[in-house]
Amino acid sequence: MNTPCADTPAQGSPADSRAHLHPWSRYVALGDSFTEGDGDPEPRSPGGLRGWADRVAEELSTGHEDFAYANLAVRGRLLHQILDEQVGPALALRPDLITLNAGGNDLIFGRSDPDKLADRMDAGVELLASTGATVVLFAGPDWGATPLLGRVRGKVAIFNENLRTIAARHDALVADLWALRELTHPLIWDPDRLHFSPLGQQTIAIMVLETLNVPHTLEPMVPKDLPERSWREPRADDVIWAREHLFPWVLQRLILRNSDDGWHAKRPLPGPVFGAGMPPGTFIGNDPRNQ
DSSP states (O other): OOOOOOOOOSSHHHHHHHTOOOOSEEEEEEOHHHHHHTTOOOOBBBTOOOOOHHHHHHHHHHHHOOOOOEEEOOOOHHHHHHHHHHHHHHHOOOSSSEOOEEESSHHSOOOOOHHHHHHHHHHHHHHHTTTTEEEEEEEOOOOTTTTTGGGGHHHHHHHHHHHHHHHHHOOOOEEESSSSSGGGGGGGGGGTTSSSHHHHHHHHHHHHHHHHHOOOOOOOTTTOOOSSOTTSSSSTHHHHHHHHHGOEEEEEEEHHTTTTTSOOOEEEEEEETOOSSSOOOOOHHHHSSGO
């Protein structure tokens, strides 16, 4: 597993100091609506959503001109769909940092067995970890005080313990939502109580960055705005994006696999976090499929 460098921070601006404190250059996020960023609308972001993964990528890209980020998460996906539809394309992108969140929809909306879910998760994590990439898994939140969702608390706890075993077996990291007590604050949650507000997304991004032991500029309880520059603004590092067109079949494969419901990944190919080039089909602002 890759780990952050322990070098002494370079002298200069805070951004320059952070630039040398992590070893990753290509980050791919896998999952469902949690990772897609539901609850954190941002018209300037691909798909009209920002979310914790985008916020993590923004921080990791500071001072790393060759840093690339892809987000393959698709809302509503069950664990087996995430593993079947996203792991293969993720491996093709050759990431050195992977975040994987899966199983929440199974536990909340299905009559699922957390032990059987963990067996499937173990196989997927083994495949991802075999690449040598740093893999980050997510322990589910504690919904004990939430009406109706509290009924799945026991299953989530069992799945979380299985997840810790999986992480230990494959040298993965665990971003622990269960232990994140800030999640008890009502402002952390979207009104649907299933997804996280912009404040919640930032809180989770902070937790992920601290799990990775990466210095950052995010402040607790103060959501960081997207920089004024547009993601469409031309940048010198768009050359990186051009190289990623070596993988056009990945985009085609994702669209075909998700053609049953019309949803597809918002960032299916890795590129600059604030880059100009985005794949065809990326929606800015309101998704026309919702109109």
